[in-house]
Amino acid sequence: MDKPLKEPPPYAIASVDNALRIATMLQLEGPLTVSEVARRLGVANSTAHRLLAMLVYRDFAVRRPDRAYRVGPVLELAAHSQSTAARLRAAALPHLHALAELLEESANLTIRTGDTARFIASVESQQVLRVGSREGMVFPAHRTTGGLLLLAELPPDGLAALYSPDRHDQRPDVAPDLDALRADLARVRRNGFALNEGRSERGVVAVGVPVRAPDGAAVAGLSLSMPSARYEKERLPHLVGTLRKAANALERDLAR
Structure with a gap:
């Protein structure tokens, strides 16, 4: 049987995976709120907020005045x-x-x-x-x-x-x-x-x-x-x- 194109790494890091999933969602789907992100990932709002804050810090996301988050300059570079x-x-x-x-x-x-x-x-x-x-x-x-x-x-x-x-x-x-x-x-x-x-x-x-x-x-x-x-x-x-x-x-x- 052929090997799958992608396999999860043996020592997956959940927080990194969640941050990457958020970045992908923002780029493909548009702005999201903390509660929407938390619901999609199945995590607490506080966890989603911390992940988004790190993405903002690294310019992968930007917090809008209406408190939703959109893609930041790094992803806009695409x-x-x-x-x-x-x-x-x-x-x-x-x-x-x-x-x-x-x-x-x-x-x-x-x-x-x-x-x-x-x-x-x-x-x-x-x-x-x-x-x-x-x-x-x-x-x-x-x-x-x-x-x-x-x-x-x-x-x-x-x-x-x-x-x-x-x-x-x-x-x-x-x-x-x-x-x-x-x-x-x-x-x-x-x-x-x-x-x-x-x-x-x-x-x-x-x-x-x-x-x-x-x-x-x-x-x-x-x-x-x-x-x-x-x-x-x-x-x-x-x-x-x-x-x-x-x-x-x-x-x-x-x-x-």
Whole structure:
């Protein structure tokens, strides 16, 4: 008789299995409440709440204002296409290493999923005082350099819809001032680069440029992060120029 395609492991861990089942339910079925999750898993509400809290902590889920839970940025990444993200990361890594070595600052590649930005690749500077790796981390898009670059590509109605107060998953604590954000994005479009001085993290300055697909659409943000104590405004044209050369080289690799 053929062996089954899948067999439970000999030392199954119930809590891990339940967390994975919740993540699958959220991705395939949509938002669920604590009581609905508890009923589906056959566990107490308190157990379901703890499992959901851990998924929220690891960005697999997000708690909405109505107390239901939906998929978080990690699972939303599938909508962006994991194969695309993986291809971007693989193509970008040599360029990130080259940037970090040449400019002696940490280099990053970021993509946008909805109103969040995710760092899919990061190479640290070798300097003692440096910005650490951000790989895998998720931030509100309007607070990151790469996020600003990609938000700047949205048409006005697309930006308004993304930050509409009617969205159930819109978090008031991270929602931007839309008028101020529009002004920031207009500046990004005008300059062709984004400068982030302490916007996502105090004491950190980042500058970035978009990476474009062959059709001209921006697919990622390429950026440098550095301690604000080391940032010199006079170096900005050089930093932007070097980033643009790297972005152009990455775009040629992606086209191939």
